[in-house]
Amino acid sequence: MMLNVPHNTPSWVKYSVPFMLMALIAYCTWGFAHRLCYDQLFKRLGHQSVAIGLICVVTLLDALLIVVWCQIKIIGPGRLPKVPPFMIMAEGDEMIRSVVPPLCYQSGPNGEPIWCNSCGSVKTDRAHHSSNLNYCVPRFDHTCVLLCAVIGKDNYRLFLQFVMYMAVLAVIVVVSICVFLKQIRKDLDHNLIAILVITIWGYIVSTAMLCTHFMCIMKNRTTIEIMGRKKNHGKLSYCCYYSSKDGCRYVVQLERDERSNLWRKRSTWRNFSEFLGSNVIFWFIPLGFPSSSHQDLEMNNDSGYRTLPTILGRYYESYGDESKEIIEKKIAENQYVTKFYAYGDRYRLIN
Template identity: 80%
Template sequence: MGFYVPRWQPPSWVKYSAPFMLLALITYCTWGFAHRLCYDQLFKKLGRQSVAIGLICVVTFLDALLVVLWCQIKIIGPGRLPKVPPYMILPEDSVDYRSSETTTMIPSLIPPLCYQSGPNGQPIWCNDCASVKTDRAHHSTDLNYCVPRFDHRCVLLCAVIGKDNYRLFLQFVMYMALLAVIVVVSICVFLRQIRKDLDDNLIAILAITIWGYVMSAAMLSTHILCIMKNRTTVEVMARRKAHSKLSYCCYYNVKDGCRYVVQLERDESSDLWRKRPLWRNFSDFLGPNVLFWFIPIGFPNSKHRELEANNDGYPTLPTILGRYYESYGDEGKEMIEKKIAENQYVTKFYAYGDRYHLIN
């Protein structure tokens, strides 16, 4: 006989306390650095007025920059996946696609050439959103909707990180590491000259900033490696799990007009999105303009177009998703085609909507 142990849910104030604790640490370190080192030691005792003023200005500017980035991460958000209607696997007259909110028919969608599916070839469905869960999208329980290219939930910033605010999050980590480097190097450079007057606040600040630099630098390098391989944090964590769920991919073979459902191993599913050359992976995550990789300005995603149709009157996935649309990399497509050529597939079938791929 087992016992049910209810899962502890922390109160909402605990969830929102982490950013304010981080802000308090940054404020304390800035005060101690500016007052105890820059003013008391450099400005008054050592006569290095220009160095003291310069350091105070740089550290204060970076502090303000971190606050601005955090506000943008929260305001812009991770992005919200538009509602995607069911794929046209069977003829429309044989399936009753009705909305749960109205009695109107939902226009079925021409299946994309390749999509992640179940073992029977059906796309992944989100019951909460009443929508197809497209590739790399995950449902966020905090936001109660599906997030495109869901990366992770940052506890420290109390924010969900997705496609829209990922670049801002990476900039936050980068400028946090830069701030910690400036504080640590400045204290270490003048350590011999101020060792007699070294106070407990500076020792505490040095320890905090060293810890902050190690954490932020490790996080930054980890995310850069993920970008190089075109992986999200969720995909990396799933790859490390010993008993991760099986994943499947439904692929449209142009040669015979048939769809093949291929089972993917952990390493194979995480490499689906890697592109060549390496630049395309960085462009996917950070945008095509290198200048904005470092400029801390976010751009909210423009409103997606409504269900635009092709010449036959059926909407397509790229027109619904806009820039949220994810395309497989060259290596992923080659891997899937190789499995099909070697008859390593779960099942195959003909989808009714694929006839429009042949027409177009």
């Protein structure tokens, strides 16, 4: 579920994988409901209520998976609003724009923000350009092959719910077959054997996925950040930080562990709420909410210049307190690449 789909792959190939998955689920549901519940439990063993209950539960979970998958596709991962270059140069320069530089942002060695040529926009922290969608996705996580969907900030919770309900469906099927295995072993159908193997595999994969993503959430990391941490072992990474002590900006080089822990919060609850929302009930209710555009929000400082949180809204990513302390310590020890005064910092609001 974490493999990337090449952007030039034909649409029918992309959609064939999720439909094959749904066909496999449909086959397992048919075999479980017909061969076990109806033929064995209902007709042969006389457990009518158990058979009907299992059929209803499994059918409901199947419908739930389809609904969640449709929401993942319809809502999408989110689309990063276009962000003009930060106000680094003096007023009147060609490079001047109306965006006040944020307190801290990932940058190049000279302090310039990361730029996306395809979108013609600043590529803000944790956003990545999706070649499949042809725009930058906020908090890009991965491209899911089995669901043919790009997973980002808006549909991440739905993706986890899909995996969770897949695991629940698999464990119900496996446990039900194993419980009645002794009673039906003489009349064991080859379809039930195939279904048992498929659902055991599905349970192992989905449970492993859940555990992996829960660990990522606890550390406030995404899948692409975990993969990048291993892939870009020797790649240099920089962060431009505004110091309120002298009003100067410092470009600090980040080590691999420092880079991967930039957004980690001390509170586990804060990490989970950033990924799954603050309402625990909706962690389990498969209902997504499309995000509204943030580009038309009002200005939020007296100068009339927009700030990055104003433009991004809920897509804005805040750094962890420990990361800020590490960066300030590096600055205090003169462990920085360069420093400069950004013209736009005179308009920023110190929160």
